[in-house]
Amino acid sequence: MAEAPTHLLERVLSQRVSLVLKDSRQLSGKLLGVDEHMNLVLDDADEKTSEVTRHLGRVVVRGSNVVFLNAPQGAAGKPT
Amino acid sequence: MAEAPTHLLERVLSQRVSLVLKDSRQLSGKLLGVDEHMNLVLDDADEKTSEVTRHLGRVVVRGSNVVFLNAPQGAAGKPT
Amino acid sequence: MAEAPTHLLERVLSQRVSLVLKDSRQLSGKLLGVDEHMNLVLDDADEKTSEVTRHLGRVVVRGSNVVFLNAPQGAAGKPT
Amino acid sequence: MAEAPTHLLERVLSQRVSLVLKDSRQLSGKLLGVDEHMNLVLDDADEKTSEVTRHLGRVVVRGSNVVFLNAPQGAAGKPT
């Protein structure tokens, strides 16, 4: 019943996720890709800081900045 | 009688744990998965900062942000 | 349908991208090159901080400073 | 007469140690386990910050947060 972190990330591909980054930015978007460094591709992304919200479109997030990723709980996902 | 850190983490899978992160956030949730970088999957997670408490659901925490994990002491756990 | 982060970066080569760096600088420019550390080459780059905007020309960005890269959404790109 | 750092840590297993962490937290507890990253398992742990003292129970500390570990001087320890 154990779920490897990278496996969960692959399971939520094509679903909408939220990210908290080290500089306190929050990003949300549809997860298009992930690799073993937790580098992520988000589509239709939005950024929220304590000051602004803005639409970004497609972004590549460097994994070293990620604190945690919030995935939809009931995520069925698709096997990769 | 020595207990390897990764072994203990596997022993408490499916139990509720608390995390202190480098940015002082505290997360708690049911531990669903872990890997050798201390990346963690939590289910039914809650976040507590000095300012807010909020329910997150399922999260993947990047291990590099973890200061320590607080596991239930009497944890019997299940062998993986 | 999954898109690897490095693959997306290669797909947007020769297109204009924006970068957010760890020290909050923002750079934009035409992406000329990228490697596995997310080191980037930008041409015709501009830098924007909270205080100044200045033209830089050609820059090499060390990947460890990158928070995220914002790529054009409809990017067709060229295969490398 | 030289003593390797990891060897000393193994020698003080099952003894009470104190830790100073990078965020200035101090933890103390009985050392149950250690690995080559200086990840540590403490039992019956207490946390002391400049503001609070609280009992934690069993914790796994990520080694990258450790500044130093204070071991009992006369520690006889048990060979592992």
Place this chain on the structure above:
Amino acid sequence: MAEAPTHLLERVLSQRVSLVLKDSRQLSGKLLGVDEHMNLVLDDADEKTSEVTRHLGRVVVRGSNVVFLNAPQGAAGKPT
């Protein structure tokens, strides 16, 4: 037409470049050498902080401090 970051650095050897470092220092000088960590050798270097400008002469910069390097745009460079 893609240009690898390390390749560009080798192409501008013996030309004058500017560096922005993580602590906001700016260095400029003639690029004499570079390696795969982005460690750099500059000759006839100048340092500019928000407070002072001073001549340094020959310096070795540890690559981990580099945010970005600004190379002359029309740089023809010499193959190494």
Place this chain on the structure above:
Amino acid sequence: MAEAPTHLLERVLSQRVSLVLKDSRQLSGKLLGVDEHMNLVLDDADEKTSEVTRHLGRVVVRGSNVVFLNAPQGAAGKPT
């Protein structure tokens, strides 16, 4: 006549050294052990911050926190 950093550390084993750490703490003690990460074992150690001086006894310092180590200049040392 060149002296490798790790070699010097081995040569001053069993002598008293001072350490400056990244968080500005200063530790001094008799150097009992060292490894390739500059993890150190000190015996009879003292800690000095801008605020307090306290006796620590035996400590294991994680090498990643070390800024520099000050060794006795005329150190004859013992070959290891």
Place this chain on the structure above:
Amino acid sequence: MAEAPTHLLERVLSQRVSLVLKDSRQLSGKLLGVDEHMNLVLDDADEKTSEVTRHLGRVVVRGSNVVFLNAPQGAAGKPT
């Protein structure tokens, strides 16, 4: 005519160099040794912060703290 960073460091062995560290300390001394992490051995070293200047004697500097090293420009050096 390119000069590898590590090669330059070896060429200035036994000469007096200055270091700027990440915590803004400045050290100067005669360079006795260097390794591939830019760990350095200085002899007859002095430390200069914004507040104090003090004589240190022989020091081992952990390379991860080095921002840059300032070498004598006309350094002839000795091959190692």
